[in-house]
Amino acid sequence: xxxxxxxxxxxxxxxxxxxxxxxxxxxxxxxxxxxxxxxxxxxxxxxxxxxxxxxxxxxxxxxxxxxxxxxxxxxxxxxxxxxxxxxxxxxxxxxxxxxxxxxxxxxxxxxxxxxxxxxxxxxxxxxxxxxxxxxxxxxxxxxxxxxxxxxxxxxxxxxxxxxxxxxxxxxxxxxxxxxxxxxxxxxxxxxxxxxxxxxxxxxxxxxxxxxxxxxxxxxxxxxxxxxxxxxxxxxxxxxxxxxxxxxxxxxxxxxxxxxxxxxxxxxxxxxxxxxxxxxxxxxxxxxxxxxxxxxxxxxxxxxxxxxxxxxxxxxxxxxxxxxxxxxxxxxx
Amino acid sequence: xxxxxxxxxxxxxxxxxxxxxxxxxxxxxxxxxxxxxxxxxxxxxxxxxxxxxxxxxxxxxxxxxxxxxxxxxxxxxxxxxxxxxxxxxxxxxxxxxxxxxxxxxxxxxxxxxxxxxxxxxxxxxxxxxxxxxxxxxxxxxxxxxxxxxxxxxxxxxxxxxxxxxxxxxxxxxxxxxxxxxxxxxxxxxxxxxxxxxxxxxxxxxxxxxxxxxxxxxxxxxxxxxxxxxxxxxxxxxxxxxxxxxxxxxxxxxxxxxxxxxxxxxxxxxxxxxxxxxxxxxxxxxxxxxxxxxxxxxxxxxxxxxxxxxxxxxxxxxxxxxxxxxxxxxxxxxxxxxxxxxxxxxxxxxxxxxxxxxxxxxxxxxxxxxxxxxxxxxxxxxxxxxxxxxxxxxxxxxxxxxxxxxxxxxxxxxxxxxxxxxxxxxxxxxxxxxxxxxxxxxx
Numbered sequence: 001x002x003x004x005x006x007x008x009x010x011x012x013x014x015x016x017x018x019x020x021x022x023x024x025x026x027x028x029x030x031x032x033x034x035x036x037x038x039x040x041x042x043x044x045x046x047x048x049x050x051x052x053x054x055x056x057x058x059x060x061x062x063x064x065x066x067x068x069x070x071x072x073x074x075x076x077x078x079x080x081x082x083x084x085x086x087x088x089x090x091x092x093x094x095x096x097x098x099x100x101x102x103x104x105x106x107x108x109x110x111x112x113x114x115x116x117x118x119x120x121x122x123x124x125x126x127x128x129x130x131x132x133x134x135x136x137x138x139x140x141x142x143x144x145x146x147x148x149x150x151x152x153x154x155x156x157x158x159x160x161x162x163x164x165x166x167x168x169x170x171x172x173x174x175x176x177x178x179x180x181x182x183x184x185x186x187x188x189x190x191x192x193x194x195x196x197x198x199x200x201x202x203x204x205x206x207x208x209x210x211x212x213x214x215x216x217x218x219x220x221x222x223x224x225x226x227x228x229x230x231x232x233x234x235x236x237x238x239x240x241x242x243x244x245x246x247x248x249x250x251x252x253x254x255x256x257x258x259x260x261x262x263x264x265x266x267x268x269x270x271x272x273x274x275x276x277x278x279x280x281x282x283x284x285x286x287x288x289x290x291x292x293x294x295x296x297x298x299x300x301x302x303x304x305x306x307x308x309x310x311x312x313x314x315x316x317x318x319x320x321x322x323x324x325x326x327x328x329x330x331x332x
Numbered sequence: 333x334x335x336x337x338x339x340x341x342x343x344x345x346x347x348x349x350x351x352x353x354x355x356x357x358x359x360x361x362x363x364x365x366x367x368x369x370x371x372x373x374x375x376x377x378x379x380x381x382x383x384x385x386x387x388x389x390x391x392x393x394x395x396x397x398x399x400x401x402x403x404x405x406x407x408x409x410x411x412x413x414x415x416x417x418x419x420x421x422x423x424x425x426x427x428x429x430x431x432x433x434x435x436x437x438x439x440x441x442x443x444x445x446x447x448x449x450x451x452x453x454x455x456x457x458x459x460x461x462x463x464x465x466x467x468x469x470x471x472x473x474x475x476x477x478x479x480x481x482x483x484x485x486x487x488x489x490x491x492x493x494x495x496x497x498x499x500x501x502x503x504x505x506x507x508x509x510x511x512x513x514x515x516x517x518x519x520x521x522x523x524x525x526x527x528x529x530x531x532x533x534x535x536x537x538x539x540x541x542x543x544x545x546x547x548x549x550x551x552x553x554x555x556x557x558x559x560x561x562x563x564x565x566x567x568x569x570x571x572x573x574x575x576x577x578x579x580x581x582x583x584x585x586x587x588x589x590x591x592x593x594x595x596x597x598x599x600x601x602x603x604x605x606x607x608x609x610x611x612x613x614x615x616x617x618x619x620x621x622x623x624x625x626x627x628x629x630x631x632x633x634x635x636x637x638x639x640x641x642x643x644x645x646x647x648x649x650x651x652x653x654x655x656x657x658x659x660x661x662x663x664x665x666x667x668x669x670x671x672x673x674x675x676x677x678x679x680x681x682x683x684x685x686x687x688x689x690x691x692x693x694x695x696x697x698x699x700x701x702x703x704x705x706x707x708x709x710x711x712x713x714x715x716x717x718x719x720x721x722x723x724x725x726x727x728x729x730x731x732x733x734x735x736x737x738x739x740x741x742x743x744x745x746x747x748x749x750x751x752x753x754x755x756x757x758x759x760x761x762x763x764x765x766x767x768x769x770x771x772x773x774x
Contacts (some may be wrong), residue, residue, distance in 0.1 A: 067423035068445035086767060087744065153596025173595035175751075262594075263541060264601035277539070278591075279747050294416050296737045296771075297441060 054310070061304035066297040078304035088305070090280050091288040094179065098249055098284065099316075102183045103242040109187045110238060111231070114197030128198070135191025143255035146185045147172050151260075172260035175281035182282065185252055193238050200234040201227070236324040240317055247313050250286040257282045285309060366453045366670070373670040374404035380413035380428035383693075388412075390692030394685050398678045405671045422447045422663050429666040430675055432484065433659050436472040437739075440731035443475035448661035451479050454673045460681055466721065469698045472728040473659050482680040485695035486657035487618045488717040488726070489547055491641065495634040497531065497613040506614070506638035508650045510551075510577045513614070513641040517581060520613040529585070529593035534614045536581040537590055538746040541600045542616045545742045546729045548574055550654040552643040556738060556768075557730050563768035565742065566761045573643055575749055575757060582750050603628040607635075616640060619717040623694040626711070637716050639723075652725035657698060696721045737771035 036043075061078055063071035082088055117128055134142065149155050150171035158168030169177045204227055212222045254275055261277040275291060276283030289309070293302030367373075383391050388411040395407050410428070415438045421427030431448070433439075442448040455462065462470060469483040493506050501520050507513040513534060520533030538545050549556065552574035555564040565571050582590065597611060598604020601624075607615040608630040625635065642649040660680060662672045678685055683701040687708050690697040694710065696717055697703055703718060710718075720726055732738055745754070745764045754760040 066441070066445055067419060068441075068447045081770065084766075084770060151595070152592065154598075170592060170595055173591070259599075261539065262597055262599045263539070264599070279751055280744065291740075294420070295740075296735055297419060298734075 057303040057306050059303075060300050061307050063300045063303075064298075065300040065303075067299050068297070071300065074300065078301045079308075081301065082304065082308065087280075087283070087288050088285075090276075091283045091285045094281065094283055095247060095249065095285040097179055098182070099243055099246045101179070102186050102249075103239060103246055105183055106186055106190060106193055106242050107235060107238045110190050110193030110197050111235070113190060113194045114201050117194070117198055118201045131194060132191035134189045137189065139189075139251040140255050142185060142189055143252045144259055146181065146188070147256050147259040150181060172256050172282075173278055175279040178256075178260075178278060178281040182249075182252055182256060185256070193242075196234055196238065197231070200231050204230045232324070236320065239324075240320055243316055243320065244313060247309060247316075248286050249284050250290070253282045253284050254287060366457060366673075369457055371670065372404065373402075373668075373674040375668045375671050376406040376408060377429035377666070377668050377671045377675060378408045378410065379430045379432070379675065380410045380418055381432035382412065382414050382434045383432075384412050387693050390689065393692060394679065394689050397685060397688065398675060401678070402674060405674060407675060418663075419447065422665055425665055427663050427665055429663060429668055429672040431661060431663055433481075433661075435656050436659060436728050436731065437736045439473060439481055439659055440475045440733045441735050442661060443478045443480040443731075444733040446664055448480040449664055449666070449669065451482065451661065451673070451676075454677075455479070458677065460677065464681070464683075464699050464701050466698070466700060467724075468655060468721070468726060468728065469657060472655070472657060472731065475731045475733075481659035481661040482676055483698035484658045484660045484680050485686070485690060485693060486655055486698050486721055487620070488696050488720040489542065489550075489616060489618050489654045490637045490639055490716050490720060492607055492615045492617050492621060492635055492637050494607070494610060494613045495636050496632070497610070501533075501613075506636070507641045508639075509641050509644045509647060511644050514577070514581050514584075517614065518584065521585070527589075529589060531610065532585070532590065532593060532612045534581070535590060535594060535606070535612050536578050536585070537594060537750055538578065539743065540594055541606070542618065544739070545746045546739050547616060547640075547654045548578065548746075549729075549742075550652070550727055551640050552577075553646050553649060553725075556742070557732070561732070561772065563738065563765040563772070565768065566765035570643065570645075571761060572757060573645065575746065577643070578746075579750060587751055603630070608633055619696060619714060620694060622711050622713055637713050639716060639720055649725045651719060652723040652727070653720040655721060655726050655728045657728070658695075732772060734772050738768045741768045741771045 060071060062073060062075060064074050064077075065071035113131055117124060117131065120127060137145075150157050152158055152168065152170045152173055155171075157171075161168040171177050171181045208226045208230075209222055212226050217225065257277040258274040261274050263274055275287045285305070286309075289302050289305045292298045292305065379395070381388070381391060391411075392409060395409055399405070399407060413428070413431070415433050418427060418431045418433070419438075419441075433442075443450075454460075465483060469486060473479065473481040473483050491506055497520055498504075498506075498516075501516075503516055503519060507516045517533030517536070520531065521529065522531040524530050535541075535543065537543060538548060548554075549571075552570045554570035554574050555568045558564045558567075593611075594606075597606040598609065605624070605628070606612045607617070607621075608625060608628055610630075610633065622637075625633065639651045640653045642652070660676055662669050662676065666672050679689075680686070681699070683699055683705060684707070686697045686699045686702040687705045689695075690702065691707075691709050694714075697705075697708065702708065703722070729736075729739060742764065745760065745767075748754050749757070749760065
């Protein structure tokens, strides 16, 4: 009520520009329409490809829906069932493991590779190309290649280790080693992160390093107090994109599990039974979402899982952004 | 400045519109009408199947035979289409007229949702002789009385064994019971000087190649579901017998040791298949392995095949085994269901076409007349699978509207069980009951 009264008073006040210049409203409307026309293509895309699917998923998450018959409203039952879903718990644990291990490893490895390339004096361009090349390999091909290279009995890595008297691990065939093997695969294809770090490292002004060196800072102090603060936006960016990508980790886990299991698919049907090999260790949240939605046609439940994933991802990103502000503040 | 009441109203309007649009884009079921008797089908139909490569060529030959006999119907064939693609296309109001699925797992889903049409009106109108189709095939192609699919070739499972290794171990005949399988597996197993496995008599790990829990269950006669569609694993003692036998053999090898040995095997579908390479002496596999062995021509492999061993408590079930099969049906979106039915009738009820396809693809024919046909030219070892298929105790996995959800849940359990993660089997099976019921009801 107070707001309404205040608005009414403002509108009738003699000095109010709106009542004094009626042409201004038309100009403002025209200006807004011009802005709207510029952003319309993007806005239409966002509405069709983001807002509509998101709201549809939200709607379906409250239904029992098998794609083939009309959805039936079930209230919060899909969300309640998630608390008793042992596969969901297992898949969530695996995904959390990947977020906690794979993302920091990728950021550190990307940074380390970038620093290595910056410090190279000769043939830097050739090495940059070589280091970037794996990022061009399609994820399916990369995963298949890793499974065969790391195959315990016949793969070249364990054969090489055996030459030194080391019995290599079972890699993708051992539940304890399967996720670390996926992490190795992710680090191998670190090219994109590496390039971003490389660009940021090359952007650090040399004068700052020289000034720090004149003040007696050693190499570690120059990195800690000059390079790292300059890189903080890139680190935050890499962390956020890494978390988003890892929360959606699907292709490599699906392909590696299917290939490592050695099983043939039955009559062209779903390969979902091969997901998670060995012992569910590579079963990620998106894989279970896919199996539920497209393997079992439980689209309502899958939509509820998608909504939960969206909310969790959103919350994590907000948290990282909040933490990164304090990180940047400390650094400055 | 954006006024709160206006943005709130706009957002609410958008949400409502999107929710209405989402609800409006969902499918509805429409009734199907069929033509009067004697009407000649004509026009174009689209046929989706899952076969690729050699098998796709084989089915194309039979399609050509149909085209020669019914030139007024044009068949557009699309290969490599699995159930997931078919389902999504049908849900989108498109997809094939005729679809072929590679297993019985989706029959419950297709029939219960109406995604595939009920074929009963066509069968009744055309007076199709269903007695020519074995009962087991009739059972796995209809769900809760609704026949939305017809059988088109079947898969039967048997125990392949290495005759040379059998002779070396002094074994004269393949095992018939779980006890004999265990005893023979131990005799056939060979180790290297450092204790690693060189040959496994039988790899008992579920999840290895065709050792799925569903295949094991048939060997033990273990029931998945009660008549009212709930989980039966906690109440059927056959499960406990099966799992105890399997775990004892796993423990004899050592879970880690057999797992490690298994990681040296080639892919199931490749020429490096562990049985073909002599790494396992006995192996559960389907009838298609005969064609694969013939194509791969492995060196020094002298092999035979026998029915799957059964649990000691039901020796009379020896000779039976797990069955599966290809199923074919008409999509609810078919624009030309009469021509689609004409095509299905030719493929599934015409003895010559079934024999021709069985000869080409090397699967079990699904007509009794085809099984007796003199034109059926299959490997002599194939007779084992024909007998398994004809055995009244052979069974397919029960049909469910939730597809393989219950089997997958069971597979997760046996994976944990064989790894030693389940300490109390009775409690584990009770928990599995709950998980399966949840999977079935979701």
